[in-house]
Amino acid sequence: EAGVAQSPRYKIIEKRQSVAFWCNPISGHATLYWYQQILGQGPKLLIQFQNNGVVDDSQLPKDRFSAERLKGVDSTLKIQPAKLEDSAVYLCASSPPPAGGEQYFGPGTRLTVT
Amino acid sequence: DAKTTQPTSMDCAEGRAANLPCNHSTISGNEYVYWYRQIHSQGPQYIIHGLKNNETNEMASLIITEDRKSSTLILPHATLRDTAVYYCIVTGYSGGSNYKLTFGKGTLLTVNP
Numbered sequence: 620e621a622g623v624a625q626s627p628r629y630k631i632i633e634k635r636q637s638v639a640f641w642c643n644p645i646s647g648h649a650t651l652y653w654y655q656q657i658l659g660q661g662p663k664l665l666i667q668f669q670n671n672g673v674v675d676d677s678q679l680p681k682d683r684f685s686a687e688r689l690k691g692v693d694s695t696l697k698i699q700p701a702k703l704e705d706s707a708v709y710l711c712a713s714s715p716p717p718a719g720g721e722q723y724f725g726p727g728t729r730l731t732v733t
Numbered sequence: 734d735a736k737t738t739q740p741t742s743m744d745c746a747e748g749r750a751a752n753l754p755c756n757h758s759t760i761s762g763n764e765y766v767y768w769y770r771q772i773h774s775q776g777p778q779y780i781i782h783g784l785k786n787n788e789t790n791e792m793a794s795l796i797i798t799e800d801r802k803s804s805t806l807i808l809p810h811a812t813l814r815d816t817a818v819y820y821c822i823v824t825g826y827s828g829g830s831n832y833k834l835t836f837g838k839g840t841l842l843t844v845n846p
Contacts, residue, residue, distance in 0.1 A: 623776075661820060661836025662777065675833065710776050720767045720824050720832040724776030 621645065623725035625711050631731045637699035640728045644692070644713030650674075651688055652722060653696050654710040662710055668694065701732045737821045742841040745815075751808040753840055755821030758802040764825035766797060767834070768806045770817040777820065777836075780806065811844045818842075 624643040632638050644651050649670050654662035665684065667675040670691040679686070683702070688694040698705055708729050712722040738756040745751040757766065767782040781788055781795045783804070788795045794807040808815055820839040824832045 659838075661818075661838055662834075663836070664833060667833075674831075712776070714832075720765060720782060720822070720834060721779050722777075722834060724778070726774075727776050 623711055623713055623723055625709075625725035625728055627728055628726065629729050629731075631733065632701055634703055634732050635700040637697065638701055638730060639698075640696045640709050640711075640730075642694045642696070642711030642725060644694070644711070645715070645723055648713035648715050648723070649691070650714045650716075651694050652712040652714075653686055653694070654712065654724075656708045656710055656727070658707070665696070698730075701730075703732050706730060706732045737823055737837060739819075739821050739837065739840045741838070742843070745808075745811045745842060745844050747813060747844050747846050748810055751811040751815065751842055751844070753806040753808075753819050753821075753842060754803065755806070756803045757821070757823045760801050760823050761825070764823050765832075766795065766801075766804045767822045767824060768793070768795065769820045769822065769834075769836075770815075771820070771839070772814075772817040780819075811842075813844050813846065816842060816844045 626641050651668045653665045655665050656662040665679045666686045668688040671688045686696045708727040710727045712724045714722045765782050765784050768780040769777040771777045781793050783795045783797050797804045818839040818841050820836050822834050
């Protein structure tokens, strides 16, 4: 079974530029999550999708971050414009139905904002 | 979600059992205890979860106290590849955002040769 795929693996941008991350979840997984992990901390949930609908985006900085999950499969997370404090690893995870706490994580995208 | 408390770091000798404690004194009746680990430069990996009974799988055992206020993850024969940050998370059904995972800083387990 293929795991959660993410791209790119690394990205370096200058502040005020925009960036997008892509995630392809495990086939059949209805729920998709985006997390932000700052160095030395645990992952923090940014947004949760159930199929193509948003379930929880309470911790997403909506003035600069946006995410979509078209057709309930792939998802894209965008930052525009980026700030220095956005430097982090962005992790995508998915989970199968029924609802539970078992999530499968991708390898992450390491973003460096200079 | 209930909060958990874990030691910042632990050491273990290769081949010995690693016992990682977690306190979750405010856990509610419908909340589960989940354990994840994160090896350096990888995404977190699910290990095991339980409600009140002890659980075992191919990776680890989970021992939950009778009052459910604490638990211990046991890696029976630790190897160098088990060196990772281990996260204890308490979660359950909470309406729209079911089983939300709130990660703390976890315990850095270092397995020494």
